[in-house]
Structure formats: structure tokens, C-alpha cells
Amino acid sequence: MGRRRRLSFDDNLLSEVSRGARAVVVCPDIRGQQHDLDADSRLAEACGLALAIGIVVADASVIPVRQVKPGTLFGSGQVENIATACEQHEAELVVIDGALSAIQQRNLEESLRRKVIDRTGLILEIFGERAATAEGRLQVELAHLDYQQSRLVRSWTHLERQRGGFGFLGGPGETQIEADRRMIRQRMGRLRKELEQVRKTRALHRERRSRAPWPVIALVGYTNAGKSTLFNKLTGEAVMAEDLLFATLDPTMRSVRLPGVEKVILSDTVGFISDLPTQLVAAFRATLEEVTGADVIVHVRDMANPASAAQKAQVLAVLGDLGVANGEEGQGDAIPVVEAWNKTDLLTSPEHDRLIESAQLDENSVPISAVTGEGVEALLTRLDALLTAGAKVHEIVLPAASGQKIAWLHAHGEVIEDDVVDEGGEEPRRRVLVRLTPKELGRFESLVD
Numbered sequence: 001m002g003r004r005r006r007l008s009f010d011d012n013l014l015s016e017v018s019r020g021a022r023a024v025v026v027c028p029d030i031r032g033q034q035h036d037l038d039a040d041s042r043l044a045e046a047c048g049l050a051l052a053i054g055i056v057v058a059d060a061s062v063i064p065v066r067q068v069k070p071g072t073l074f075g076s077g078q079v080e081n082i083a084t085a086c087e088q089h090e091a092e093l094v095v096i097d098g099a100l101s102a103i104q105q106r107n108l109e110e111s112l113r114r115k116v117i118d119r120t121g122l123i124l125e126i127f128g129e130r131a132a133t134a135e136g137r138l139q140v141e142l143a144h145l146d147y148q149q150s151r152l153v154r155s156w157t158h159l160e161r162q163r164g165g166f167g168f169l170g171g172p173g174e175t176q177i178e179a180d181r182r183m184i185r186q187r188m189g190r191l192r193k194e195l196e197q198v199r200k201t202r203a204l205h206r207e208r209r210s211r212a213p214w215p216v217i218a219l220v221g222y223t224n225a226g227k228s229t230l231f232n233k234l235t236g237e238a239v240m241a242e243d244l245l246f247a248t249l250d251p252t253m254r255s256v257r258l259p260g261v262e263k264v265i266l267s268d269t270v271g272f273i274s275d276l277p278t279q280l281v282a283a284f285r286a287t288l289e290e291v292t293g294a295d296v297i298v299h300v301r302d303m304a305n306p307a308s309a310a311q312k313a314q315v316l317a318v319l320g321d322l323g324v325a326n327g328e329e330g331q332g333d334a335i336p337v338v339e340a341w342n343k344t345d346l347l348t349s350p351e352h353d354r355l356i357e358s359a360q361l362d363e364n365s366v367p368i369s370a371v372t373g374e375g376v377e378a379l380l381t382r383l384d385a386l387l388t389a390g391a392k393v394h395e396i397v398l399p400a401a402s403g404q405k406i407a408w409l410h411a412h413g414e415v416i417e418d419d420v421v422d423e424g425g426e427e428p429r430r431r432v433l434v435r436l437t438p439k440e441l442g443r444f445e446s447l448v449d
């Protein structure tokens with residue numbers, strides 16, 4: 001009969017994995033495949049991602065794959081080894097840190113008699129859990145549907161009937177599959193429209209903020225680099241100091257005071273991850289757009305991580321694509337980038353000394369420990385210098401009644417002289433001699449009376 005099951009997008013579609021599930025994590029090291037990181041670092045990252053959504057990593061291993069088996073990815077002996085590891089470690093879930101086709105996933109689930117998720121599935125779980133803003137949530141749902149759609153099509157062309165998998169396919173029959181595909185397409189269409197709307201609102205917000213009288217500092221960096229920890233240190237607030245990856249899918253904004261600059265907005269952004277599946281790039285970038293409006297970017301780096309250099313290259317590539325920074329100084333309108341070389345407390349003494357030495361050669365690199373506070377003052381001083389760079393003295397004459405504007409000048413600029421000038425006219429005027437950066441002058445000029 002083939003009872004129809006409705007596609008339901010409202011009830012927890014995004015969650016396939018329960019918190020606390022015990023998992024065996026496997027990183028296939030496929031011969032000839034290029035990756036940003038080596039297999040061990042990828043495995044470590046995958047374990048971190050799994051932990052971030054509350055999965056218990058019971059066992060983790062790299063499995064070299066000479067030749068991909070179309071049906072199962074791994075060879076049969078390797079699948080047996082994974083099954084043994086699952087038995088030994090009482091795991092109910094297998095995380096494969098690579099891309100699985102729908103068929104491979106299904107076959108592995110059958111042989112292992114356990115739920116199997118691949119890397120895209122894992123990252124979608126994290127995005128689904130962490131997306132906080134409307135745009136983030138819409139992007140994640142869209143990415144999820146896209147992922148499911150590709151599985152639906154592929155599985156149908158190869159199989160007479162899909163079993164297991166995502167659970168929303170009911171009875172067999174092409175009409176059923178077609179109907180499901182149409183529903184997914186319609187839903188995706190609606191989501192895209194909603195996204196468009198949300199983006200417009202966001203652009204308005206950004207515009208409003210860019211006219212806000214405060215400079216913006218954006219924290220960017222690889223996942224687990226220590227952005228949230230530094231953010232907390234700087235703002236003095238416990239925002240999200242969890243030992244979690246992606247503690248911040250959506251930008252978090254806080255205002256802080258710097259020694260020389262009265263007030264700045266600090267914006268924490270989502271962490272980067274290696275080899276981001278292409279389907280997820282849009283969801284990830286949506287959250288980074290905030291960075292394009294920043295006055296200074298702080299690139300937080302985990303200097304205790306052996307993959308630190310590769311991570312830096314990726315962050316710079318994305319910032320370059322966003323058109324905000326190119327890593328080189330003095331080029332175009334690029335936003336200045338300060339590198340916060342974090343986790344100095346984890347380095348050995350010679351490593352620590354080497355880091356301090358290299359930082360002395362480059363004023364835009366500041367060794368810090370967001371945990372102990374080492375170097376944080378120096379970072380603030382550098383930020384202050386960049387935010388006040390290019391400041392010039394301006395003579396500004398205003399009607400004496402412009403109290404708010406005059407107060408703004410005192411709050412933001414370095415006021416050198418401020419007197420009332422009486423030129424015999426009807427209205428007394430104030431003449432303020434004040435040092436302002438070009439950006440501050442722009443902000444001042446956009447103030448409304």
C-alpha cells in the first residue's frame with residue numbers, strides 16, 4: 001500500500017544524533033586525495049567537532065584507503081575492524097571524517113548495524129545546534145535540505161528502495177520519491193525567499209552600525225583558537241567560555257573600553273574548520289559578513305597547534321575572498337589585521353622565546369595568552385594605535401547649542417581647544433580644535449543633529 005509519511009521540517013529535522021552517544025571516529029586517509037591537514041590532525045579535529053555536540057568519542061583511528069570501494073569506501077577487512085572497534089567500545093554511532101555517498105552510508109550502516117554519519121552530516125549537526133540568528137538558521141536548514149536532496153536522488157537512481165538513512169522516505173515508488181523531491185525543492189525556494197528578506201534587514205542593521213559612533217574590532221580565527229576566551233578577557237564578561245568548538249556560529253557583539261579609545265564594539269565570529277564541505281560554505285560565510293564592516297581584524301591563532309601555519313593560510317584565503325584583508329600591509333582598502341598569537345602558556349620555554357623574538361620583528365603580531373592574560377595589554381596598545389592611526393587635528397565650528405555633537409567630540413577625539421567665539425552674530429558659536437582619525441571624522445559628520 002505504501003503509506004505516505006509526511007515530510008516534516010519543523011520537528012527536529014536537523015538532529016540525527018543524540019547527545020551522549022558513544023562513537024567510533026574514523027578518518028579515512030585516501031591515497032591521492034589532497035587535504036589542508038594531515039590525517040592525524042584531521043582526526044583530532046573530527047574528534048573535537050564530535051565532542052562539541054556532546055558525542056562521546058570512544059575510539060578514534062586513521063584508516064589508510066588505497067583504493068575507494070564504491071559500495072563501502074573501505075575494504076571488507078577494514079569494515080570488519082570498524083565493527084570490532086564498535087563492539088569493543090560499545091559504540092552506537094560511527095563518524096566517518098570524509099564524504100560518504102548515500103549508498104556507502106547505507107551499506108556501512110547495514111554491515112555495522114549502527115548509525116553512520118559523515119563529515120558533512122557532523123558539521124551540519126554543529127551548525128544546527130549553534131545557529132543563533134535567523135540568517136544562520138535559514139542557511140543551515142537550506143544546507144541540510146541540499147544535502148538530503150542529493151542523497152534522495154542518488155539513492156533512488158541506484159536502489160530500488162531506500163531503507164534507513166534519513167527516515168522520511170516512506171513506501172517505494174517513483175511518485176513518492178518525486179513528491180518528496182518536489183517538497184524539498186518548494187521548501188528550499190521558500191527558505192531562499194526568507195533569506196533574502198533577512199539579508200535585507202541585516203544590511204540595514206550593518207549600515208546603522210557603521211554609522212554608529214564606535215569603531216568595530218572583529219575577532220576571527222580557527223575553531224578552538226581561543227576567540228571566545230579572548231573576547232571574555234577583553235569584555236570582562238563570561239560570554240561563552242566553553243571548551244567547545246563553534247561556540248559562536250553567529251557573531252556576538254559587545255562594547256569594550258580600550259585605554260586610548262573611549263569605546264569600541266568587539267565582534268566574535270564563527271570558527272573556521274578545515275576542508276569545509278562546499279555545501280556548507282554559504283552557511284559559514286553568512287556569519288562572517290559582519291567582518292567586512294570592521295575597522296580592525298584580530299586574527300586569533302593557536303600557536304600551540306602544530307597545524308597553526310596551515311590554519312593561518314586558510315583564514316587569510318577566506319578573508320581575501322571576502323575582500324577585507326590580504327595579509328599584506330598597505331594594500332588598498334584592506335582592513336588592518338593584527339595577529340594575536342594565542343596560547344603562549346602552552347609553549348615550551350624555547351618555543352616561547354622564539355615566538356617573542358619573531359613578534360618583535362612584526363608589530364602586527366602580538367603573543368598572548370587569553371587564559372593567563374600575558375600580552376593582552378600589548379594587544380590593546382596595538383589596537384589602540386591602529387584605531388587612532390592617521391589622526392589629524394581638525395578645527396570644527398558649531399552652533400554653541402549643539403551640545404550632543406560637542407560632547408561626542410570630547411568623548412571620541414582628543415580635544416585640544418574648545419572655546420566660545422562671539423563674532424557679533426546672532427548666535428554664539430563653539431570652536432573645537434580636536435584630533436580625529438579619518439574614520440572618526442566620517443562618523444562625526446554622519447551624526448544627526
Ligand SMILES: Nc1nc2c(ncn2[C@@H]2O[C@H](COP(=O)(O)OP(=O)(O)OP(=O)(O)O)[C@@H](O)[C@H]2O)c(=O)[nH]1
Nearest residue numbers: 224225226227228229245246247271343369370371
Ligand atoms: N592554555 C590555554 N588555553 C586556551 C587559551 N585560549 C583559549 N584556550 C582554550 O582553548 C579552548 C578553545 O577556546 P575558545 O575560546 O572556545 O576558542 P574559539 O576560538 O572561540 O572556538 P570556536 O568558538 O570553536 O571558534 C578552550 O578550552 C580554552 O580554554 C590560552 O591562551 N591558553
